[in-house]
Amino acid sequence: MEHETLDTSPATGPEHALYYTDDLIENLQLRWGEGLLSPGGAEELRRMLGKAEIDGLHVLDFGCGIGGYDALLVENHGAGHVTGVDIDEASLAVADRMRRQRRLQDRLDFVHVSPGPLPFQDRTFDTVFTKDSIVDLPEKAPVFDEMFRVARPGAWIFLSDWFRSEAPFTEEMRAWATEGGETYEMDTLKSAAAALSAAGFTQIETDDRNGWFRDFARDEYQRLKGPLFDTYVARFGRSQAETSVENARIRALLADQGQLRPGHVRGRKP
Numbered sequence: 001m002e003h004e005t006l007d008t009s010p011a012t013g014p015e016h017a018l019y020y021t022d023d024l025i026e027n028l029q030l031r032w033g034e035g036l037l038s039p040g041g042a043e044e045l046r047r048m049l050g051k052a053e054i055d056g057l058h059v060l061d062f063g064c065g066i067g068g069y070d071a072l073l074v075e076n077h078g079a080g081h082v083t084g085v086d087i088d089e090a091s092l093a094v095a096d097r098m099r100r101q102r103r104l105q106d107r108l109d110f111v112h113v114s115p116g117p118l119p120f121q122d123r124t125f126d127t128v129f130t131k132d133s134i135v136d137l138p139e140k141a142p143v144f145d146e147m148f149r150v151a152r153p154g155a156w157i158f159l160s161d162w163f164r165s166e167a168p169f170t171e172e173m174r175a176w177a178t179e180g181g182e183t184y185e186m187d188t189l190k191s192a193a194a195a196l197s198a199a200g201f202t203q204i205e206t207d208d209r210n211g212w213f214r215d216f217a218r219d220e221y222q223r224l225k226g227p228l229f230d231t232y233v234a235r236f237g238r239s240q241a242e243t244s245v246e247n248a249r250i251r252a253l254l255a256d257q258g259q260l261r262p263g264h265v266r267g268r269k270p
């Protein structure tokens with residue numbers, strides 16, 4: 001989820017093949033790290049997985065973006081193979097380059113998908129993973145049903161997403177969540193857990209990451225207006241650099257208000 005429109009072509013939303021422009025991909029990686037289109041990196045990934053062992057397992061990553069988390073699943077957590085799926089071909093092209101550069105061709109593959117049923121047989125994957133991609137979906141239940149279908153019995157599901165609080169949106173939150181004519185389809189952590197349970201997953205656990213994100217977002221705002229600002233001006237122009245700073249300021253505010261609450265949900269297919 002990222003609200004910065006970095007080119008002048010119409011931003012028609014995440015299903016638009018050009019949503020993740022080269023500039024947006026670079027902009028996000030500069031602040032969040034190589035391969036990452038969502039914040040947190042290796043530490044958040046470790047926290048998502050908890051004590052679960054995925055050594056040697058075949059993982060599905062739904063909404064893999066440019067594949068940075070997939071490389072970490074293999075390199076840091078010993079996943080046997082990760083299959084990343086995404087609707088955005090430009091992101092998948094970057095992911096494909098990355099897997100060659102990191103010599104992970106045998107352990108990673110990336111599949112372009114369309115919204116709808118996943119192109120895999122029942123019980124294909126040992127583990128399902130998704131980071132900060134469900135928020136893009138207006139209808140989440142059919143995707144959770146698909147994740148359940150393609151998971152083997154005993155498979156873990158690890159989900160991270162941007163959640164909202166139960167409280168009505170503040171003015172700033174409403175503006176942010178509908179910026180650019182789009183509305184992000186934000187759930188609460190509780191309703192996401194209930195939806196995974198309705199899909200058939202059991203042993204559901206949740207982890208509200210608002211506390212971590214408050215500090216993270218504040219730090220990101222400071223970095224963008226401080227040490228990173230000149231790099232952003234040189235790379236994207238002053239106007240875009242200022243937009244990035246302002247968006248970071250708003251995100252930090254929304255986190256402080258408790259409105260924007262990244263969180264994790266974990267479960268298991270019986």
Ligand SMILES: C[S@@+](CC[C@H](N)C(=O)[O-])C[C@H]1O[C@@H](n2cnc3c(N)ncnc32)[C@H](O)[C@@H]1O
Nearest residue numbers: 001036037038063064065086087088131133136
């Ligand atoms: C914020 S990015 C996160 C990418 C990656 N998981 C990460 O954390 O770096 C959200 C991703 O979800 C993808 N996405 C959105 N709707 C999707 C769908 N219906 N099927 C597959 N991917 C989707 C987007 O194209 C985008 O790459």
